[in-house]
Amino acid sequence: MFARINGHSLGLGKFNPDTMERAQSLQTGLPFNSFDSDGQITHPEVHLLARRLAAHGLLEYRLGSSFKGDNHVVIEPQAPNYWPQMPPLGDSDVLALSRFAYLRRRGHDMVLESPRASALFRIHDPQIVTAIARLSAPQQISNLRRRSDFVGRELLALLMDCQILIKIDPAREHGHRLDEGDNHLAFWDFHDLLFHARSTEGRHANPSGGTYPYVGLIPPLPAVRPSWSGEKIDLRRFSDGDSPPVSPAARLLRDRHSTRNFDDQRPITLTELSQFLDGTARVQARWSGKLEELADDGPEFEYATRPYPGGGAAYELELYLVVNKCEGMARGFYHYDAGEHALVPIAVRTQEVDAQLTGSQFAMGTPAPPQILIIIAARFGRISWKYSSIAYALILKDAGVLLQTLYLMATSMGLGACAIGSVNINLFAKMTGLEFHVEGPVGQLAIGRARPTAAD
Numbered sequence: 001m002f003a004r005i006n007g008h009s010l011g012l013g014k015f016n017p018d019t020m021e022r023a024q025s026l027q028t029g030l031p032f033n034s035f036d037s038d039g040q041i042t043h044p045e046v047h048l049l050a051r052r053l054a055a056h057g058l059l060e061y062r063l064g065s066s067f068k069g070d071n072h073v074v075i076e077p078q079a080p081n082y083w084p085q086m087p088p089l090g091d092s093d094v095l096a097l098s099r100f101a102y103l104r105r106r107g108h109d110m111v112l113e114s115p116r117a118s119a120l121f122r123i124h125d126p127q128i129v130t131a132i133a134r135l136s137a138p139q140q141i142s143n144l145r146r147r148s149d150f151v152g153r154e155l156l157a158l159l160m161d162c163q164i165l166i167k168i169d170p171a172r173e174h175g176h177r178l179d180e181g182d183n184h185l186a187f188w189d190f191h192d193l194l195f196h197a198r199s200t201e202g203r204h205a206n207p208s209g210g211t212y213p214y215v216g217l218i219p220p221l222p223a224v225r226p227s228w229s230g231e232k233i234d235l236r237r238f239s240d241g242d243s244p245p246v247s248p249a250a251r252l253l254r255d256r257h258s259t260r261n262f263d264d265q266r267p268i269t270l271t272e273l274s275q276f277l278d279g280t281a282r283v284q285a286r287w288s289g290k291l292e293e294l295a296d297d298g299p300e301f302e303y304a305t306r307p308y309p310g311g312g313a314a315y316e317l318e319l320y321l322v323v324n325k326c327e328g329m330a331r332g333f334y335h336y337d338a339g340e341h342a343l344v345p346i347a348v349r350t351q352e353v354d355a356q357l358t359g360s361q362f363a364m365g366t367p368a369p370p371q372i373l374i375i376i377a378a379r380f381g382r383i384s385w386k387y388s389s390i391a392y393a394l395i396l397k398d399a400g401v402l403l404q405t406l407y408l409m410a411t412s413m414g415l416g417a418c419a420i421g422s423v424n425i426n427l428f429a430k431m432t433g434l435e436f437h438v439e440g441p442v443g444q445l446a447i448g449r450a451r452p453t454a455a456d
């Protein structure tokens, strides 16, 4: 059996004729209880097929009184492998909406989403929207059940599974961010977590990257901004683009360019990699002190000095290396310990290394993967412990600064580099075992020895 998606075929495996027959009803709706009854798998092959489709995010899950059309709620998976779960809920349990949950119009639908959720809920019944809005304040299940607009335990459990609803401990509840149960989550402002989860890959099903959505609708903007009216001061009198660079820095900037094709006959060496990291990312000094802007009882704050500037001297960015080809070093996944100037291997599956390299190859549109893919990851809490509203924006700015630092060092060492705009936060979380809101990728750069060009 194959699924056909946008002209691509996806093999689903071999199934017996009975399963093939039942699979047809997936077009209109296959009741869960026809293959899975209260967690007991009653039809293993149909279950296997459903799980395989779900692994690729190809199933939607409808809740309604009938499967013929009056769907009150449709669950759309946002991350691969989403499978609806209904954690047990007792009458005495108290539920509330997560502070990351939000409701918005999408086309003609109302969707209930959260950057924490692996699925979104398309809600067709305004009564359900009203009933869910009531959960902005904590509600006990027994009280909700007494109401005529009770949405049912199943929907509440499904929303809880997606962390759109959270269980509240009434003894602890004080409306504080910490109620959501994780110090690292408390650090995040709503808009920042949403921005992070939606502007990266892995946790949403929206189109991503260069999709040219406005071709034929809106013309592209010009490459250079049209001049303001007014009398110009012509700077070409003082410096001309054709004159020799005025300094080594100006030469370096002029020489820098993106390299996407690498010389795999002569890969980058471990010595070069060590020098590259030493010059760009190594911790040069550490010290700590009281925070002047806080009262005397403020905590000690630890600082480090590194070769590039960083917002608040927080230095929240970490380098992880996916090594494909490096002389003197095994293929694999490594963390650069910037304090010790050491590379520490992290055990991951070969398929995950392959997936990272293939992703970067795809982003660069090249026939071969890079020799090394550097993933720039942020320890988000290091910045957001201090900054409100601007934390994530600062992190992205820091990532830009670091990218240029890496580009310039590669240029000065005769190596090739290319920044990559996309990152997969789900894959990184799987490889490191770190939750996506604790530490995660915000930038990438491919490096290696450039393939000689005709001019060389």
Ligand SMILES: Cc1cc2nc3c(=O)[nH]c(=O)nc-3n(C[C@H](O)[C@H](O)[C@H](O)COP(=O)(O)O)c2cc1C
Residues within 6 Å of the ligand: 256, 257, 258, 259, 260, 363, 364, 365, 403, 418, 419, 420, 421, 422
């Ligand atoms: C933030 C950022 C993201 C980028 N993403 C990609 C990418 O995904 N794929 C790619 O081939 N090049 C990428 N590039 C490289 C740009 O395409 C390149 O810098 C631009 O075309 C200018 O060319 P130059 O770097 O050779 O001067 C990226 C550059 C930056 C700064």
